Amino acid sequence: MMDNLYMPYLMRIDRITYEAPGVKTFMLKFVNEADQEKFSYKAGQFGEYSVYGVGESTFCIASPPTRKGYIECTFRQTGKVTNALSDCEEGSIIGFRGPYGNVFPIEEWKGKNLLFIAGGIALPPMRCVIWNALDLRDNFKDVTIIYGARTVKDLVYKDELKDWELRKDVKLVTTVDPDGESPDWKGEIGFVPTIVEKIAPSSKGTIAIVCGPPVMIKYTFPVLAKLGFTDESIYTTLENRMKCGFGKCGRCNVGKVYVCKDGPVFTLAQLKELPDEY
Amino acid sequence: MVDLIKRAKELIETSVVKVLIGYEQGTANKTRALFVEKADDADRLIFDSRCVQNLAAYVTKKEVKEKGKMAIAATLPVMRSIIQLASEFQVNDNNLLVLGITPESKLIEFANLVEVETFVHKYEIEIDARNKEMLDKLEKMTQAERWKFWMDELSPCFKCYACRAACPMCYCSRCTVDFNQPQWIPVPSHELGNLEWHIMRAIHLTGRCIDCDACYNACPLSIPINLLTKKMLADAKEHFGAYQPSLKGDHLMSTYKPDDKENFIQ
Amino acid sequence: MNIDKRLVRKDSLEKLFDILKQNSKTIYAPFSKNGKTSFMDAKSFAGISTGHIQTSESSKDIAFPRAEKILDYSKNKEGMSVKGIDFADIPEVVLWGVRPCDAIGIGELSSIFNWDYKDEIYNNRLSKVTVFGFSCNKSDEYCFCTSVGGNPGNTAGSDILFTRMGEDGDYLAEIITEKGLTVVSLAQNLFEKSETLEREKFLAEVPVRFNHEEIRKKLDKFFESKEWIEESLRCLGCGACAYVCPTCACFDIQDEAHGKKGSRVRCWDSCGFSHFTVHTSGHNPRGVQSARWRQRIMHKFSYMPERLSVYGCTGCGRCSRACPVDMNILEHLISIQEVTV
């Protein structure tokens, strides 16, 4: 038992990976082994990461629950806490409490095709599900990943993108915004919704998981609808400002729905029920 | 205020302004702001001695400003605030029309802010006798006694920021107290957080505060925070001469004189 | 347990106070200063305010302080040591002179801190509190407890409820809970048996102004209403309403560091502040004041009943009294009831 709800686990930063300008991935290991043993989570959940003396910040767990012994998080340096996190070195100790929130219903997706569509820094919440699915590859039919970023530099998880590209059981399409390409860029050029339209994945027996900046999401949904995806077969995540992570601090609710408890994973059908306040 | 109602109707009907900010009867003995957007609503306008809220706080409010050209029923403190705001480029003749209410409760419609300024300058800003007495009392205390006084007075403060919200000069979209890089002021309302917040507030209002007491009137706990700004006002007068908001924009704290006098720099 | 009714003579209250003090209880009671009434640590019985209709602040920060430590940390050679708060350090408190609309608010606050995840910090603080309710013999135009299921002599939330029988009269004490009984056992002789105890005729009259169930139903279809914009135009976006409210529980978590040591602090926050929900990217889901005012009303009268099965309002009227610009929640609720959607 944690002393109280707000007590974080102590985590040691085991490895820092530089992903893109301002974006880093931390591999975190529990300082106390006992904590690790009782800790479990599922794809889609998030946590509160803290630098002692600076504060807490909310982001997803980016590693899949199928990989034991550590968790990973990927963040972009933007605010007070992410700046402080960014200053941490390997071996530093930070706090983590969680997991919070709901999960992607991966079990329900057995026997289906999976289509992942991500933009920019929104690949991390999806990476957890992608690896989770790939680690249980036999459970699913075709796996397609469409990932776009502003420029080649802004693509995160570059090594993993290479892995996915080489795998025969994954179809990976990467794209960058026009003028974001480098001379040796071999991927697509164009905005994510356009590329989705161009690739035109089949909606038959397919689950689409879409994460990205609001503008990308806004233009991707109609494309998917045109391709025949139902609102129930499209999943996305909502991000709202949070302090507690468990439905008390009063920030993240969209109408009656608390993103921290009822989310962050929503189907498009659920999203359409929500008032326009996110 | 028959004149005001009549004029408000004309201004709205002829679309000279989109919204007129005045007072209406509130709960019990309170009065409150009324935003007249339809001529019929003008009948609810009132004016009497209870109307002390500084309506100038609304002319910088996003949701009000977006309506279009505003007119404001302005008492002397409100007019002073408007001149100060104009000197800080927050309002101008194109977006604000001032219907002045003189200390004798007469209505004057000003053609432009220059006229408002001329009117305002006829009256010096004077600290009222009761507060003057309080300032004297505090100044006669020892520094340790004053420290205790403020620790006691500020301890109930829970930092609801009603003082900031009610102040026409606190229009910043992001206040220093909301910054966290660096964290200038502790967020929780403990002793340090409260002390630093009120010092910061007072110093940022120095040379801009026109002594309308909106902060004090807004405080749900009636903490005499206006004494801080009054002290600054009194000191500014002593050191740099009588203070009046002016369209010239020579703000007290952003100007200097090469011969400013002090007695503490070694 | 059955409510036991006893007589407490008017001059026995001070004796009760002294006995509690002798039993090393911390007593928080209302005192007036600068024309406002607030709960303070009462060193003596003298000066405790009785004439007020309602205290300016609610009593919620006994269990949910405006700023409280949730952990301490220190960095050392070995790494980091973190210590939670020691619940044993929380003093036993008697909350003296609470109005029924505050006492019932404790239950609503507890719902927020205990739906799903249980907040041990709050629960431990609350477990140390004994509530002495004092029913209301007068009310004002801001009071509307009867419209949200309460009443001026409501026993809910109090451990003992005192009702003064007439101006300058003796008190009827209703011993409601085991906790109350424990206190009574400390001063058994002050709680006399009596046959002539009456209460209803001494209670204030608070007319019912609206039907809260009906409001809730209306609000289901009211999200997009223009009413929010019109009603909130004069709202200046301060946090006075939330901070005086007995049931508002929004909070912030902040770290405070001094060198290698520091604390994490939970402190009050308000949904009325423009920066409350703003994302680091600058995007703000509740970017205008009308959205924030709507959140306040909807949270209390729609979201909380739906998710927590309690209303988030006790009808104490404090927010309207405290509001610097006369945003009157009662008036707005009545107008919502009257509007046809």
Add this chain to the structure above:
Amino acid sequence: MAEFEPKIVAFVCNWCTYAGADLTGTSRIKYASNVRIIRFPCTGRIDYMLLLKAFDEGADGIIVSGCHPNDCHYTSGNFHARRRWIMFRSLCDFTGINTERIKFSWVSAAEGAKWAAIVNATVTSIRELGPYTEYKKVAKYPEKEVTHG
């Protein structure tokens, strides 16, 4: 008990006082080592809040120093600063903050000896005043729980 050693934070401008303090060193003038110098481009850049922050973090005394009037590298930064100090010092005094603990001075790049004298005098006077316990008590919030009243 060991003798109280005051912690002094000095906010100085780059062009005059910092250079002056440098000269103190190169001239091998010995002076009290209690001072931590923070260099600013100009006295006009020294925000009031920084002074309070110094007290928050345990300073017992503060020195604020820059170019003499008319010598500002940016023409008028010190004139602006002077006006602000006048008001800020008065506000501090009014709120009960001990203004004897904040020393303001002009020290030019040539006044190495003056800098040493200012620091020494400040250290002596702060030593007499003792640690700034009033402010530390307020600032050390983490040591103490704030509840009601």
